[in-house]
Amino acid sequence: MLHIYCPHCCEYREEEEFHVKGQAHLARPLDPEACSDKEWGEYLYFRKNPRGLHHELWVHAAGCRKFFNVTRDTVSYEIKEVYLIGEKPSVVAASVSAK
């Protein structure tokens, strides 16, 4: 059971109140019509899926229903940092690849 700090409610709540919504910081292409099939497909479907530090988007679904970002280790499941949408993570993996 993960205990997650909601930066909007400013408290720790149990995992069941939250939903994970996948990789954080995915920027929708500004002009989708100008994208090639490859660019659009990669935006829609291709993900980093790292073994180690991962930045992901969560929503406090059964709480304030607001979104925020979490940096979490995908092996130990330890939450390293919680930060607001629009902010940059301060904890980042040494390598950007999925190693």
Added chain:
Amino acid sequence: MQHYSGFGLIKHSLSHHENWQRAWRNPTPKKKYDVIVIGGGGHGLATAYYLAKEFGVTNVAVIEKGYLGGGNTARNTTIVRSNYLWDEAAHLYEHAMKLWEGLSQDLNYNVMFSQRGVLNLGHTLQDMRDIQRRVNANRLNGIDGEVLDAKQVQELVPHMDCSANTRYPVLGASWQPRAGVARHDAVAWGYARGADAHGVDLIQQTAVTDLIIEDGACVGVKTDRYGEIRADRVGSVVAGNSSVIAAMGGFELPLESHPLQALVSEPIKPILDTVVMSNHVHGYVSQSDKGDLVIGAGIDGYNGYGQRGSFPTIEHTLQAIVELFPIFSRVRMNRQWGGVVDTCPDACPILSETPVKNLFFNCGWGTGGFKATPGSGHVFAASLAKGEMHPLAKPFSMFRFHNGALVDEHGAAGVAH
């Protein structure tokens, strides 16, 4: 290879079973192979076996980080079925089903394949419409299937609560009689023994640390124990860790790795002689020959490589099982575990060429890879032998996520996700 038979069992009993040959060798790898298969799970070993036996490529190494069949092959709930909705998926899983039906004889290894049938329950009118559509599609593809009403389901599974008094009453089910379960470890061991007998080197306790890429083509792997091992073609069959190998090749896959949990109860007397799956209340259960109830359900929502998940997920699973089988409410659970499943956005696998030449991927089987083990191995072996994807594998290219030709099995195939 020592042939296994009833007579052999009697013969070896005279020497207290102390003189059985080892099932496979533990060789030191050569410097160069025709094909390297990364990952010694069920799919990887099946790939190696069919490469050597059917396609005449015997200079093959399987490189496994841990021990053979120690990942998802050891962690699944052993259900085998082929009742998929779309033609592409149905053909692939039915190809596997046909191989399952002769597998114990083919391997001379009892994989305990038991065609006890699988029920996919429907609890809503829409469930029943989807079931009818899927069963019709299955029959058009030559796959057995029947639509049952609640009364027929009750006759098949007398201990299940099919009354109208439950929160989500059972309205009916799809029934695939040829489906069933198999002994998961035996599948890995049988393929390992068969592959070894045909000359395949099974290299255990050796992790691939990098791919050797020259001029945009993969020419081998780097390992932690034996340094560089070269090969003409490399096939990655590493399930949950596929994105990690892909990153070594410098590309991403449309995969996310999730924990998938399962659990078994204490052994009880025979009570359930088929497999019951429900998408709607979300759980599935069968009973092993040993007597334990084998129970599973959906993935944990977050990405995870930890081979464990959160407690609420198995709590929901057991709520669903007790809803269906109130009689199980006081059965104690014995063991619980998790595997790392690589899920694809369209819930179909990836059998594919990649942006790197001579590097092939077999992954993305998500929560339902075990049933496909023989078929997956067979078509992937054919693809590795030729350097070109087998016709059954072609629709499952990773590039379908670029051109949009997805095979959208999500939910539609009675897939418990």
